[in-house]
Amino acid sequence: MTPDKELTDLFLEMIKIDATSGKELPVAQFIMDYVKALGFEAYMDGAAERSEGNSGNVIVPINGGGDFLLMAHMDTPSSTKGVKPQLLEDRITSDGTTILGVDDRGGVSAILYALKRAVNDKKQIHPCTLLFTVCEETTLAGSIYYKPTPEMKYGFAFDSHMTPGKFVNETCGAIAFKITVLGKASHAGISPEKGVNAIQIATKAMTTFPFGRIDEKTTASISIINGGTATNVVPDRIVIEGEIRTEQQAQGEEIMAKVIQDFEAAAAHFGGKIACSYIWDFTPYQISPEAIPYLRILDVGEKLGIEITGFKSMGGSDANSMNDKGVQTINLGVGAQNPHGTNEFILYKDMQTNCDIAYTLLTD
Ligand SMILES: [Zn+2]
Numbered sequence: 001m002t003p004d005k006e007l008t009d010l011f012l013e014m015i016k017i018d019a020t021s022g023k024e025l026p027v028a029q030f031i032m033d034y035v036k037a038l039g040f041e042a043y044m045d046g047a048a049e050r051s052e053g054n055s056g057n058v059i060v061p062i063n064g065g066g067d068f069l070l071m072a073h074m075d076t077p078s079s080t081k082g083v084k085p086q087l088l089e090d091r092i093t094s095d096g097t098t099i100l101g102v103d104d105r106g107g108v109s110a111i112l113y114a115l116k117r118a119v120n121d122k123k124q125i126h127p128c129t130l131l132f133t134v135c136e137e138t139t140l141a142g143s144i145y146y147k148p149t150p151e152m153k154y155g156f157a158f159d160s161h162m163t164p165g166k167f168v169n170e171t172c173g174a175i176a177f178k179i180t181v182l183g184k185a186s187h188a189g190i191s192p193e194k195g196v197n198a199i200q201i202a203t204k205a206m207t208t209f210p211f212g213r214i215d216e217k218t219t220a221s222i223s224i225i226n227g228g229t230a231t232n233v234v235p236d237r238i239v240i241e242g243e244i245r246t247e248q249q250a251q252g253e254e255i256m257a258k259v260i261q262d263f264e265a266a267a268a269h270f271g272g273k274i275a276c277s278y279i280w281d282f283t284p285y286q287i288s289p290e291a292i293p294y295l296r297i298l299d300v301g302e303k304l305g306i307e308i309t310g311f312k313s314m315g316g317s318d319a320n321s322m323n324d325k326g327v328q329t330i331n332l333g334v335g336a337q338n339p340h341g342t343n344e345f346i347l348y349k350d351m352q353t354n355c356d357i358a359y360t361l362l363t364d
Pocket of ligand 1: 073103104136159
Protein backbone atom coordinates (compact mmCIF):
# COMPACT_ATOMS: atom_id res chain seq x y z
CA MET A 1 0.00 0.00 0.00
CA THR A 2 1.33 3.42 -0.89
CA PRO A 3 0.07 6.49 0.89
CA ASP A 4 -1.10 9.67 -0.80
CA LYS A 5 1.85 11.01 -2.74
CA GLU A 6 1.30 14.41 -1.21
CA LEU A 7 1.57 12.95 2.30
CA THR A 8 4.84 11.21 1.42
CA ASP A 9 6.16 14.41 -0.15
CA LEU A 10 5.18 16.43 2.91
CA PHE A 11 6.94 13.97 5.20
CA LEU A 12 10.07 14.02 3.01
CA GLU A 13 10.06 17.80 2.97
CA MET A 14 9.68 17.98 6.75
CA ILE A 15 12.47 15.53 7.62
CA LYS A 16 14.89 17.59 5.54
CA ILE A 17 14.47 20.49 7.95
CA ASP A 18 17.29 20.23 10.46
CA ALA A 19 15.77 21.16 13.82
CA THR A 20 16.89 19.50 17.01
CA SER A 21 15.71 20.52 20.50
CA GLY A 22 15.95 24.26 21.04
CA LYS A 23 16.39 24.92 17.31
CA GLU A 24 12.85 24.28 16.11
CA LEU A 25 12.26 27.65 14.44
CA PRO A 26 12.47 26.47 10.80
CA VAL A 27 9.89 23.73 11.47
CA ALA A 28 7.69 26.22 13.32
CA GLN A 29 7.81 28.55 10.31
CA PHE A 30 7.04 25.70 7.94
CA ILE A 31 3.97 24.72 9.99
CA MET A 32 2.71 28.29 10.29
CA ASP A 33 3.01 28.82 6.52
CA TYR A 34 1.32 25.49 5.84
CA VAL A 35 -1.76 26.16 7.96
CA LYS A 36 -1.97 29.78 6.82
CA ALA A 37 -2.21 28.59 3.23
CA LEU A 38 -5.20 26.51 4.34
CA GLY A 39 -6.84 29.56 5.88
CA PHE A 40 -5.99 29.08 9.56
CA GLU A 41 -4.27 31.43 11.95
CA ALA A 42 -1.33 30.13 13.93
CA TYR A 43 0.70 31.74 16.65
CA MET A 44 3.76 30.99 18.69
CA ASP A 45 3.68 31.04 22.48
CA GLY A 46 6.52 32.05 24.81
CA ALA A 47 7.95 28.56 25.41
CA ALA A 48 11.33 29.71 24.06
CA GLU A 49 11.89 31.46 27.40
CA ARG A 50 11.67 28.16 29.21
CA SER A 51 13.47 26.04 26.64
CA GLU A 52 16.10 28.72 26.00
CA GLY A 53 15.66 27.81 22.36
CA ASN A 54 14.87 29.80 19.23
CA SER A 55 11.18 28.88 19.02
CA GLY A 56 8.01 28.69 21.05
CA ASN A 57 5.26 26.12 20.59
CA VAL A 58 3.09 26.60 17.53
CA ILE A 59 -0.61 26.74 18.32
CA VAL A 60 -3.34 26.51 15.71
CA PRO A 61 -6.84 27.05 17.09
CA ILE A 62 -9.43 25.62 14.71
CA ASN A 63 -12.98 26.96 14.77
CA GLY A 64 -12.47 28.58 18.15
CA GLY A 65 -9.97 26.09 19.60
CA GLY A 66 -12.50 23.60 21.00
CA ASP A 67 -11.97 21.22 23.87
CA PHE A 68 -9.38 18.83 22.47
CA LEU A 69 -5.85 18.84 21.09
CA LEU A 70 -4.00 17.05 18.33
CA MET A 71 -0.32 17.41 19.07
CA ALA A 72 3.17 16.41 17.95
CA HIS A 73 6.63 17.74 18.67
CA MET A 74 8.82 19.70 16.28
CA ASP A 75 12.28 18.64 17.47
CA THR A 76 14.09 15.46 16.42
CA PRO A 77 16.33 13.51 18.85
CA SER A 78 19.37 14.14 16.66
CA SER A 79 20.11 16.06 13.48
CA THR A 80 18.53 15.11 10.16
CA LYS A 81 20.92 17.38 8.28
CA GLY A 82 21.76 15.80 4.95
CA VAL A 83 19.22 12.99 5.42
CA LYS A 84 19.00 10.80 2.34
CA PRO A 85 15.66 9.04 2.53
CA GLN A 86 15.49 5.68 0.79
CA LEU A 87 12.08 4.94 -0.66
CA LEU A 88 11.86 1.16 -0.56
CA GLU A 89 8.93 -1.02 -1.53
CA ASP A 90 7.04 -0.91 1.75
CA ARG A 91 8.93 1.68 3.80
CA ILE A 92 11.10 4.77 3.95
CA THR A 93 14.46 4.51 5.71
CA SER A 94 17.45 6.81 5.93
CA ASP A 95 20.71 5.73 4.27
CA GLY A 96 22.10 4.81 7.69
CA THR A 97 24.18 7.94 8.22
CA THR A 98 21.46 9.95 10.00
CA ILE A 99 18.18 9.24 11.67
CA LEU A 100 15.15 9.48 9.39
CA GLY A 101 13.18 11.78 11.68
CA VAL A 102 9.91 9.87 11.93
CA ASP A 103 9.99 10.89 15.58
CA ASP A 104 8.25 13.20 15.31
CA ARG A 105 7.97 14.63 11.81
CA GLY A 106 5.83 11.55 11.11
CA GLY A 107 3.35 12.87 13.68
CA VAL A 108 3.58 16.47 12.49
CA SER A 109 3.06 15.63 8.82
CA ALA A 110 0.14 13.28 9.59
CA ILE A 111 -1.71 16.05 11.44
CA LEU A 112 -0.92 18.73 8.85
CA TYR A 113 -1.92 16.63 5.89
CA ALA A 114 -5.10 15.45 7.64
CA LEU A 115 -6.06 19.10 8.05
CA LYS A 116 -5.40 19.76 4.38
CA ARG A 117 -7.48 16.75 3.35
CA ALA A 118 -10.33 17.91 5.58
CA VAL A 119 -10.23 21.35 3.98
CA ASN A 120 -10.03 19.95 0.44
CA ASP A 121 -12.89 17.54 1.15
CA LYS A 122 -14.91 20.50 2.47
CA LYS A 123 -15.52 18.61 5.70
CA GLN A 124 -16.88 20.19 8.83
CA ILE A 125 -13.85 20.29 11.12
CA HIS A 126 -14.43 19.94 14.86
CA PRO A 127 -13.41 22.91 16.96
CA CYS A 128 -10.02 21.83 18.33
CA THR A 129 -6.43 22.98 18.66
CA LEU A 130 -3.31 21.76 16.92
CA LEU A 131 -0.27 22.03 19.13
CA PHE A 132 3.31 21.59 17.94
CA THR A 133 5.77 21.62 20.80
CA VAL A 134 9.47 22.28 21.32
CA CYS A 135 12.05 20.27 23.27
CA GLU A 136 10.07 17.06 23.74
CA GLU A 137 13.23 15.05 23.29
CA THR A 138 15.12 16.80 26.08
CA THR A 139 13.17 18.50 28.85
CA LEU A 140 9.51 18.55 27.71
CA ALA A 141 9.93 22.32 28.09
CA GLY A 142 7.38 23.09 25.39
CA SER A 143 4.54 21.01 26.78
CA ILE A 144 5.36 22.05 30.34
CA TYR A 145 5.16 25.70 29.30
CA TYR A 146 1.97 25.34 27.24
CA LYS A 147 -1.06 27.01 28.81
CA PRO A 148 -4.28 25.26 27.87
CA THR A 149 -7.49 27.26 27.64
CA PRO A 150 -10.00 26.55 30.44
CA GLU A 151 -12.15 24.73 27.85
CA MET A 152 -9.39 22.28 26.93
CA LYS A 153 -10.29 18.81 28.24
CA TYR A 154 -8.40 16.11 26.38
CA GLY A 155 -5.85 15.42 23.70
CA PHE A 156 -4.07 13.06 21.33
CA ALA A 157 -0.30 13.14 20.99
CA PHE A 158 1.06 11.55 17.80
CA ASP A 159 4.38 10.51 19.23
CA SER A 160 4.62 6.93 20.48
CA HIS A 161 6.95 4.65 18.51
CA MET A 162 4.36 1.84 18.56
CA THR A 163 2.40 0.93 15.44
CA PRO A 164 -0.75 2.97 14.76
CA GLY A 165 -3.70 1.63 16.73
CA LYS A 166 -1.56 1.02 19.78
CA PHE A 167 -1.34 3.86 22.24
CA VAL A 168 -0.07 4.75 25.69
CA ASN A 169 -2.79 5.39 28.25
CA GLU A 170 -0.67 4.85 31.34
CA THR A 171 2.87 5.79 32.29
CA CYS A 172 5.07 6.06 35.30
CA GLY A 173 6.46 9.38 36.43
CA ALA A 174 10.13 10.15 37.01
CA ILE A 175 11.93 12.11 39.67
CA ALA A 176 15.41 13.37 38.83
CA PHE A 177 17.46 14.12 41.94
CA LYS A 178 20.82 15.60 42.75
CA ILE A 179 22.49 15.24 46.14
CA THR A 180 25.59 17.21 47.02
CA VAL A 181 27.50 15.66 49.92
CA LEU A 182 29.72 18.11 51.77
CA GLY A 183 32.57 17.00 54.00
CA LYS A 184 35.81 18.71 54.91
CA ALA A 185 39.08 18.61 52.98
CA SER A 186 42.31 17.61 54.68
CA HIS A 187 45.57 15.80 53.80
CA ALA A 188 44.66 12.16 53.43
CA GLY A 189 48.00 10.94 54.81
CA ILE A 190 49.15 13.61 57.22
CA SER A 191 45.90 14.65 58.89
CA PRO A 192 42.95 12.44 57.88
CA GLU A 193 41.39 13.03 61.35
CA LYS A 194 40.87 16.67 60.43
CA GLY A 195 38.89 15.80 57.33
CA VAL A 196 35.36 14.60 56.71
CA ASN A 197 35.27 12.28 53.71
CA ALA A 198 32.29 13.03 51.49
CA ILE A 199 32.71 9.71 49.70
CA GLN A 200 32.53 7.85 53.01
CA ILE A 201 29.28 9.64 53.84
CA ALA A 202 27.82 8.78 50.45
CA THR A 203 28.97 5.17 50.68
CA LYS A 204 27.16 4.72 53.98
CA ALA A 205 24.02 6.38 52.66
CA MET A 206 24.05 4.28 49.51
CA THR A 207 23.97 0.99 51.41
CA THR A 208 20.25 1.60 51.99
CA PHE A 209 19.48 3.09 48.55
CA PRO A 210 16.83 0.96 46.79
CA PHE A 211 18.83 0.25 43.62
CA GLY A 212 17.06 -1.26 40.63
CA ARG A 213 13.54 -2.60 40.56
CA ILE A 214 11.75 -1.87 43.81
CA ASP A 215 8.50 -3.48 42.71
CA GLU A 216 6.63 -4.12 39.48
CA LYS A 217 5.84 -0.43 39.10
CA THR A 218 8.85 1.26 40.67
CA THR A 219 12.55 1.59 39.91
CA ALA A 220 15.41 3.66 41.31
CA SER A 221 18.96 4.38 40.26
CA ILE A 222 22.01 6.38 41.21
CA SER A 223 23.64 6.88 37.85
CA ILE A 224 26.24 9.64 38.11
CA ILE A 225 28.83 10.33 40.81
CA ASN A 226 31.33 13.14 40.55
CA GLY A 227 33.85 14.35 43.10
CA GLY A 228 37.29 14.24 44.61
CA THR A 229 40.36 16.21 43.62
CA ALA A 230 43.48 14.13 44.33
CA THR A 231 44.31 10.80 45.96
CA ASN A 232 46.05 12.54 48.87
CA VAL A 233 43.11 14.82 49.67
CA VAL A 234 40.11 13.82 51.79
CA PRO A 235 37.28 14.76 49.40
CA ASP A 236 35.06 17.53 50.72
CA ARG A 237 32.41 17.44 48.03
CA ILE A 238 30.77 14.90 45.80
CA VAL A 239 27.68 15.17 43.67
CA ILE A 240 25.35 12.26 43.11
CA GLU A 241 22.59 12.15 40.50
CA GLY A 242 19.89 9.61 39.96
CA GLU A 243 16.24 8.95 39.31
CA ILE A 244 13.13 7.29 40.71
CA ARG A 245 10.32 6.03 38.46
CA THR A 246 6.93 5.21 39.84
CA GLU A 247 3.28 5.06 38.86
CA GLN A 248 2.18 6.75 42.06
CA GLN A 249 3.30 10.27 42.75
CA ALA A 250 2.89 9.85 46.51
CA GLN A 251 5.07 6.75 46.47
CA GLY A 252 7.78 8.63 44.56
CA GLU A 253 7.73 11.40 47.13
CA GLU A 254 7.98 8.82 49.92
CA ILE A 255 10.99 7.08 48.41
CA MET A 256 12.69 10.41 47.78
CA ALA A 257 12.09 11.50 51.38
CA LYS A 258 13.64 8.26 52.67
CA VAL A 259 16.71 8.69 50.43
CA ILE A 260 17.22 12.25 51.70
CA GLN A 261 16.77 11.09 55.28
CA ASP A 262 19.40 8.36 54.85
CA PHE A 263 21.90 10.80 53.34
CA GLU A 264 21.23 13.29 56.13
CA ALA A 265 21.76 10.60 58.77
CA ALA A 266 25.01 9.46 57.16
CA ALA A 267 26.24 13.05 56.91
CA ALA A 268 25.38 13.68 60.57
CA HIS A 269 27.18 10.47 61.56
CA PHE A 270 30.46 11.64 60.03
CA GLY A 271 30.03 15.37 60.67
CA GLY A 272 29.21 16.46 57.13
CA LYS A 273 26.21 17.97 55.39
CA ILE A 274 24.09 17.40 52.34
CA ALA A 275 22.10 19.56 49.94
CA CYS A 276 19.43 17.85 47.87
CA SER A 277 17.24 19.01 45.02
CA TYR A 278 14.81 17.05 42.91
CA ILE A 279 12.19 17.66 40.26
CA TRP A 280 9.56 15.57 38.55
CA ASP A 281 10.84 15.26 34.98
CA PHE A 282 7.36 14.03 34.24
CA THR A 283 4.47 12.93 36.42
CA PRO A 284 2.57 9.64 36.06
CA TYR A 285 -0.84 9.32 34.46
CA GLN A 286 -3.52 6.69 34.00
CA ILE A 287 -6.39 7.15 31.57
CA SER A 288 -9.25 4.74 32.02
CA PRO A 289 -11.17 3.07 29.18
CA GLU A 290 -14.17 5.20 30.18
CA ALA A 291 -12.35 8.49 29.59
CA ILE A 292 -13.21 10.55 26.49
CA PRO A 293 -9.91 10.24 24.59
CA TYR A 294 -9.95 6.47 25.13
CA LEU A 295 -13.54 6.20 23.90
CA ARG A 296 -12.87 8.44 20.92
CA ILE A 297 -9.84 6.46 19.77
CA LEU A 298 -11.82 3.21 20.09
CA ASP A 299 -14.45 4.80 17.90
CA VAL A 300 -11.85 5.90 15.35
CA GLY A 301 -10.46 2.37 15.27
CA GLU A 302 -13.89 0.95 14.58
CA LYS A 303 -14.49 3.38 11.73
CA LEU A 304 -11.10 2.73 10.14
CA GLY A 305 -11.04 -1.00 10.87
CA ILE A 306 -7.91 -0.78 13.01
CA GLU A 307 -7.37 -2.74 16.20
CA ILE A 308 -6.99 -0.30 19.10
CA THR A 309 -5.05 -1.27 22.23
CA GLY A 310 -3.88 0.76 25.22
CA PHE A 311 -0.44 0.13 26.72
CA LYS A 312 1.56 1.12 29.74
CA SER A 313 4.91 2.85 29.25
CA MET A 314 7.91 3.46 31.52
CA GLY A 315 8.90 6.54 29.50
CA GLY A 316 7.62 10.10 29.51
CA SER A 317 6.42 12.34 26.69
CA ASP A 318 4.46 15.54 26.11
CA ALA A 319 1.33 13.60 27.07
CA ASN A 320 2.59 13.51 30.67
CA SER A 321 2.75 17.30 30.84
CA MET A 322 -0.74 17.59 29.39
CA ASN A 323 -2.19 15.15 31.90
CA ASP A 324 -0.45 17.03 34.66
CA LYS A 325 -2.36 20.13 33.51
CA GLY A 326 -5.66 18.25 33.61
CA VAL A 327 -5.85 17.73 29.84
CA GLN A 328 -6.39 13.96 29.55
CA THR A 329 -4.02 13.00 26.76
CA ILE A 330 -3.14 9.64 25.26
CA ASN A 331 -0.02 9.06 23.20
CA LEU A 332 -0.77 7.40 19.86
CA GLY A 333 1.66 5.09 18.09
CA VAL A 334 2.97 6.50 14.81
CA GLY A 335 5.05 3.49 13.78
CA ALA A 336 8.51 5.01 14.16
CA GLN A 337 10.47 1.78 14.03
CA ASN A 338 13.95 1.72 15.58
CA PRO A 339 13.27 5.26 16.82
CA HIS A 340 16.32 7.46 17.49
CA GLY A 341 18.53 5.04 15.53
CA THR A 342 20.13 5.58 12.14
CA ASN A 343 18.22 2.47 11.03
CA GLU A 344 14.91 4.18 11.78
CA PHE A 345 12.10 3.63 9.31
CA ILE A 346 8.37 3.97 8.77
CA LEU A 347 6.07 1.74 6.76
CA TYR A 348 3.98 3.52 4.12
CA LYS A 349 0.86 1.89 5.49
CA ASP A 350 1.56 3.29 8.97
CA MET A 351 2.13 6.73 7.53
CA GLN A 352 -1.26 6.56 5.86
CA THR A 353 -2.99 5.18 8.98
CA ASN A 354 -1.59 8.03 11.13
CA CYS A 355 -3.08 10.53 8.74
CA ASP A 356 -6.40 8.65 8.59
CA ILE A 357 -6.58 8.67 12.39
CA ALA A 358 -5.90 12.42 12.53
CA TYR A 359 -8.43 13.02 9.75
CA THR A 360 -11.11 11.03 11.58
CA LEU A 361 -10.42 12.85 14.86
CA LEU A 362 -10.73 16.18 13.06
CA THR A 363 -13.84 15.46 11.09
CA ASP A 364 -15.86 12.62 12.52
ZN1 LIG B 1 9.03 11.76 20.04
